[in-house]
């Protein structure tokens with residue numbers, strides 16, 4: 225039975241225990257339903273109440289939602305706040321001020337702790353250093369940092385002075401960094417000399433140097449470098465400063481700059497259907513509200529919890545559930561610098577035991593790889609560690625196959641921890657469809673029901689509702705506070721991508737296919753409906769990879785990229801390539817394939833490397849010259865071709881493309 229079929233017949237239901245329900249903030253389904261009803265009956269009143277209760281405003285808002293320029297929605301627009309003050313200053317003078325904000329475990333296992341008070345001082349001092357560099361409210365700052373306290377400090381410091389951060393994941397290439405600096409018009413880069421991963425020192429500053437050497441980054445004035453290790457790195461006089469140099473003499477007090485609720489807190493680039501990544505722009509007020517509230521609702525966070533989200537700050541999950549949510553909630557969180565398989569694949573379980581983690585939030589791809597490791601080596605099986613501190617488990621990033629869900633439930637959650645399978649996106653800012661741990665009965669492979677106030681639905685191509693039990697496109701019918709505001713510098717693309725005219729221009733189109741169960745209306749995400757792949761929970765545009773391949777102009781004539789299912793990474797990148805020279809075979813084909821993989825890694829980043837590369841004299845095209853991608857998807861899967869290929873110009877090449885290297 226394939227994964228999709230087994231999801232279709234999934235009928236195991238796991239209700240939370242009575243004790244869990246009793247203790248939870250949203251206690252039982254009636255409590256959830258009451259909140260949904262409140263949102264339906266008085267939509268604006270509902271959000272206004274939550275925004276007043278969960279956000280500290282310097283100036284209260286008087287208008288909740290402005291729809292006059294839809295889909296450019298505005299929330300709490302005349303209100304003023306500061307995100308960093310909502311994460312740090314808010315706790316000063318409360319018992320939280322001396323509580324540990326961050327427990328940091330480095331790659332080599334060294335543990336350090338920082339309290340809320342200390343974190344505030346550190347962020348303030350860094351904010352002063354940014355100001356001393358001439359960085360001010362409204363400026364964009366690119367953050368290219370390893371996982372650690374300093375990365376969070378950099379983001380919080382930007383927020384504190386009203387600068388808009390744009391974090392780029394440390395695995396992205398120099399070219400990607402350069403494009404993002406130019407697109408955002410960044411005035412500064414915050415980076416580190418190296419990052420430590422799996423016992424290895426990997427250059428970060430060298431990539432920034434390379435990006436800047438490519439030219440075009442005319443807005444950039446300064447580069448601040450955190451010396452993560454003792455190894456020196458290249459420093460350009462007048463442009464580059466170490467943290468120590470930048471922080472020297474700076475006070476550890478800095479008044480947070482109040483900004484309007486719609487002020488862009490950050491831009492985060494993500495892949496879309498076309499070649500160019502989209503700078504997803506988020507607000508300050510609405511975003512922060514949802515970061516805080518979903519900590520309360522989805523994770524039912526409590527003062528005594530030890531929260532661990534394993535995501536990197538380079539992704540939206542690391543923004544909302546590392547940098548902002550846990551701090552706004554006054555929680556203690558664990559931040560881990562390294563990788564799950566170093567020094568052994570039991571590292572996550574060992575860390576859960578060591579730090580007594582109570583809420584653990586990770587990606588299905590990590591679970592799948594740790595299952596595989598535990599199956600081949602008993603010594604790294606979670607049963608070797610005491611995981612009794614856990615009370616809630618979460619997953620995010622891609623659909624979780626029921627087999628992995630059950631393993632997580634049994635071997636990590638000890639059959640007692642609710643699993644929240646949280647569906648959301650860079651664009652949604654925070655969870656939108658997810659179980660609530662003390663209310664929703666869970667079903668393996670289903671993200672269950674929308675959070676209160678999120679009007680999720682399934683529609684057809686014309687935007688018409690589709691009945692439960694049939695598949696369609698996932699949309700959200702009403703705006704919500706933490707939604708994407710625009711694509712940085714490209715409002716037309718924002719409208720076209722997310723609010724297509726064909727569907728009436730009012731529905732937020734998520735880009736995923738989904739189906740609601742006929743009995744309980746639970747949602748199940750069936751995967752992207754656009755040319756976006758999800759590899760290990762990372763979003764990649766097929767067009768982006770195609771452009772990278774054809775930019776190797778000495779070698780590549782044409783390329784088409786599709787995804788195929790993969791047991792470990794969810795989806796894998798499969799590239800079909802036509803070379804400018806004759807079609808290679810045997811060893812030579814392998815060697816050229818490797819060259820192309822390394823090229824893609826250099827152009828985009830190692831995560832975009834095609835797993836499979838197939839060479840052909842041509843690509844399958846219709847008589848009008850359109851590449852038949854559906855056919856390529858079948859070939860990539862190794863399926864027999866059942867499609868009608870009568871319109872195909874050149875059927876003979878199918879055999880070539882089916883040939884594995």
Ligand code: WT7
Nearest residue numbers: 541620621622623645646647648649650749763
């Ligand atoms: C895409 C968004 C949300 C933070 C990490 C990814 C897929 C995400 C789930 C889930 C099924 C999921 C969707 C979505 N996705 N969570 N629980 N079940 N699919 O953020 O990079 O913006 O990717 O990830 O396809 O559209 P992202």
